Amino acid sequence: MKIYNTMSKKKEEFVPLEEGKVKMYVCGPTVYNLIHIGNARPMIVFDTVRRYFEYKGYDVNFVSNFTDVDDKIIKKANEEGVSADEISKRYIAECKKDMEGMNIEPATKNPLATEEIGGMIEMIKTLIDKGYAYEKNGTVYYRTRKFKDYGKLSHKNLDDLQSGGRTLLVTGEDEKEDPLDFVLWKPKKEGEPAWQSPWSEGRPGWHIECSEMSKKYLGEQIDIHAGGEDLIFPHHENEIAQSEAANGKEFAKYWMHNGFLNIDNRKMSKSLGNFFTVREISEKYDLQVLRFFMLSAHYRSPLNFSAELMEAAKSGLERIVTAAENLKFLLGNAGTDSLTEEEKENLEKAAAFTGSFEKAMEDDFNTADAIAAVFDLVKFINTTAGSDSSKGYLNALYAQMKKLTDVLGIIIERKEEILDADIEALIEERQAARKAKDFATADRIRDELLEKGIILEDTREGVKWKRA
Numbered sequence: 001m002k003i004y005n006t007m008s009k010k011k012e013e014f015v016p017l018e019e020g021k022v023k024m025y026v027c028g029p030t031v032y033n034l035i036h037i038g039n040a041r042p043m044i045v046f047d048t049v050r051r052y053f054e055y056k057g058y059d060v061n062f063v064s065n066f067t068d069v070d071d072k073i074i075k076k077a078n079e080e081g082v083s084a085d086e087i088s089k090r091y092i093a094e095c096k097k098d099m100e101g102m103n104i105e106p107a108t109k110n111p112l113a114t115e116e117i118g119g120m121i122e123m124i125k126t127l128i129d130k131g132y133a134y135e136k137n138g139t140v141y142y143r144t145r146k147f148k149d150y151g152k153l154s155h156k157n158l159d160d161l162q163s164g165g166r167t168l169l170v171t172g173e174d175e176k177e178d179p180l181d182f183v184l185w186k187p188k189k190e191g192e193p194a195w196q197s198p199w200s201e202g203r204p205g206w207h208i209e210c211s212e213m214s215k216k217y218l219g220e221q222i223d224i225h226a227g228g229e230d231l232i233f234p235h236h237e238n239e240i241a242q243s244e245a246a247n248g249k250e251f252a253k254y255w256m257h258n259g260f261l262n263i264d265n266r267k268m269s270k271s272l273g274n275f276f277t278v279r280e281i282s283e284k285y286d287l288q289v290l291r292f293f294m295l296s297a298h299y300r301s302p303l304n305f306s307a308e309l310m311e312a313a314k315s316g317l318e319r320i321v322t323a324a325e326n327l328k329f330l331l332g333n334a335g336t337d338s339l340t341e342e343e344k345e346n347l348e349k350a351a352a353f354t355g356s357f358e359k360a361m362e363d364d365f366n367t368a369d370a371i372a373a374v375f376d377l378v379k380f381i382n383t384t385a386g387s388d389s390s391k392g393y394l395n396a397l398y399a400q401m402k403k404l405t406d407v408l409g410i411i412i413e414r415k416e417e418i419l420d421a422d423i424e425a426l427i428e429e430r431q432a433a434r435k436a437k438d439f440a441t442a443d444r445i446r447d448e449l450l451e452k453g454i455i456l457e458d459t460r461e462g463v464k465w466k467r468a
């Protein structure tokens with residue numbers, strides 16, 4: 001399996017640190033608002049990477065944090081007159097809802113920065129002891145020039161950074177020994193959440209969070225560290241400087257970064273009015289469509305989001321789901337289990353589509369080509385499966401289709417549509433059961449409706465219902 005490593009700028013053969021295991025860390029969002037579709041891209045891309053490793057039989061330890069202490073969170077809390085904790089908890093819950101809609105597998109662990117402060121303080125202490133950090137008036141800085149490999153990931157050299165950095169010097173930063181030094185710990189301002197430390201009552205810098213959480217949940221060395229390409233510099237560069245200086249080991253073997261997402265060929269921004277949250281997209285499309293759209297391009301390429309491309313993704317996905325649905329329908333009526341000679345030959349031919357799917361995924365997770373292989377399988381299904389096909393044949397094709405779409409995180413079972421009249425009839429039946437004190441039946445009907453996405457609410461005016 002080949003992975004493009006941002007560090008070497010080359011595709012490299014994947015060799016795990018520990019046989020059969022993958023330790024993977026993906027930088028998660030700062031939770032001060034609903035996530036936008038730019039946040040969704042790394043979530044979908046790296047979930048698919050994880051799913052492919054799992055398909056190949058690897059045991060994947062997948063850690064992705066939530067940054068729940070940050071200037072933006074504090075600002076939002078002040079605007080609403082609530083605590084920072086309330087804001088971050090609310091948006092973590094909302095983010096998880098969106099992730100579920102996009103069929104993102106829950107991480108092995110989602111550490112929260114605020115619950116890991118003790119470990120961060122320990123790491124900062126180690127960096128001070130080793131001479132990589134120093135304290136000035138309650139702030140702790142990282143001594144960037146002391147780390148000889150600084151710039152190795154972003155391929156920047158220190159002197160270029162220095163000349164650019166000088167102009168960036170802002171008030172209060174002149175206490176640094178060098179403009180390139182960055183913050184590990186900062187004292188609190190009035191009204192900010194803060195923790196005790198040997199240097200001041202304050203909070204950690206953003207970069208140290210990931211270094212500590214990655215170490216705590218995955219160990220000092222990991223296989224893959226991933227995120228959006230906007231994180232390469234300075235975030236990931238700083239993580240490397242911190243982790244490698246503190247632990248004395250290479251931090252991550254492979255660095256993976258997804259490309260930018262543009263909207264109608266322009267950078268997404270609130271000021272341009274082309275900013276979309278995942279929630280907004282979910283009002284118009286099933287989030288499966290968003291997922292399918294994101295995977296239709298290679299993860300390292302810039303991706304352009306437009307209404308036309310979303311419509312194309314929607315109809316592409318529909319073709320796949322329809323083929324699966326058709327197989328299910330044929331299965332319901334199929335007679336014999338045993339395959340004919342011709343069917344056996346056909347299954348051998350169909351295996352080639354799994355072959356090209358895997359070949360595409362092995363080549364730095366080329367999901368665009370992998371999807372093309374799924375479409376080839378769909379075409380094959382549509383031309384070879386019919387009312388005279390055996391159960392064995394139809395089952396084998398369905399299983400093959402499900403296996404491949406599972407890797408992409410695409411759900412092929414269509415959600416059952418239920419008509420308003422049927423809902424009303426079931427509600428009436430439930431009311432009758434309740435009147436007769438047959439609560440078992442009443443509960444069963446409630447659960448049955450819930451499974452179909454119908455939520456019942458018992459109010460004083462009677463039973464109300466809504467679609468989830």
Ligand SMILES: [Zn+2]
Nearest residue numbers: 027028210235
């Ligand atoms: Zn990070």
